[in-house]
Amino acid sequence: MNIEGSRWTPTSVYKLNYNGNNQFFIKREDLIPFSFGGNKARKAFLFFHEIDVGDYDTVVTYGSSSSNHCRVVANMAVSRGMQCVIISAEETSHPTCNSEMMRLFGAKIITCPVKIVAQTIEATLDELRCKGKRPYFIQGGGHGNLGTQAYVDCYTEIRDYEQRYHIYFDYIFHASGTGTTQAGLVCGQLIHQDERRIVGISIARKNPRGRQVVIDSIHEYLSDKEMDIPTDQIENVTEFVDTFTGDGYGHDSNEINETIRSMMTQYGIPLDSTYTGKAYTGMLKYIDQHGIQGKNILFIHTGGTPLFFDNLERGI
C-alpha cells in the first residue's frame, strides 16, 4: 500500500521561544510524510484519492520549474505507475531541486511561452484523449474545491489541537499564493464561527485581485457545500496582505535571508525565500506594525523544503 493510502496523524505544532510579548507556534505542514510534504501534498492526497477511485491513467497539471505542486504530483503519479505531464512556461523553467525531482520521477515536461499555457493544456488533454488515454487534470497549485477542502481539514486539526492543549490562537499567519490554502482556512473559520484573524501574506499577487481570488474560492466552496454565509461576513474575515511581496514571485531580500538563517540556526526549521521565509518575515513586520501584543500566534509552515536547498546553493 502506498503511504498515502493511510491518513497521516495531524501535523505537529511547536512552540518557539521568543522574548517578546507574543507566544509563537508553528504548524509543520512541511512534515507531511510524502515527498517533502507541504500544502501541495495535503491537497494532492485529495486529488489522488479522486484519481484512485476514478478511471484515469494520466495526470496533467502545470507550474514552473520551482513548483512544489508539480514535484508532489509527479511523485504521487510515479508511485502509482501513472504517467504525469507537466506544462511549464519557458520563462520560468530554469533548473531547480524541484525540477530535478520532476525529471527523476519521469514526468513529461512540455514547455511553451507563458501566453499559450492555457492553449497548450487544452491541446495536450485533447491529444491524450485521441490516443485513448484517460487524463485527470489538476489546476496549478492544486487550486479548486478539493484544494480548499484540504485546508478546511487542516483548520479542523488546528481546532482539535486547541481543545486538547487548552490554547486559543488569536492569529493564524501563512504564505498565500493562489489563495486556496487561505480559502480553506477561512471556510473552516466561517463554518465554526470562530473569532480570530487569519492573515494571508501574499508572496506575489497584489490587491484587489489577490484577495478577490481568495473570496471567489470561498464562495465556490461554500456554494458547493450548500452553505449560506453572508458575503459581508466573508469579506470581513478575508485578510490578504500584499505589502510584503518585495520584488515579486521568487525574489529574496536581505531581510528574508536573515529570517531563513535565523530560523534554521535557532530551531532547525528550513524556510525558503519564495514562500515561507517571505511570509514569516512579513508576519513579524505585520505584528510590529499593528502593535500586536500578548497574543497566541500560529504560523503555518506550508512546506517547500526543496526551495530551501536552492537558496542554500545560491547563498543565503
Ligand SMILES: *Cc1c(COP(=O)(O)O)cnc(C)c1O
Ligand atoms: C504553493 C505554496 C504556498 C501557497 O499556497 P496557495 O494555496 O497557492 O495559496 C505557500 N507555501 C508553499 C511552500 C507553497 O508551495
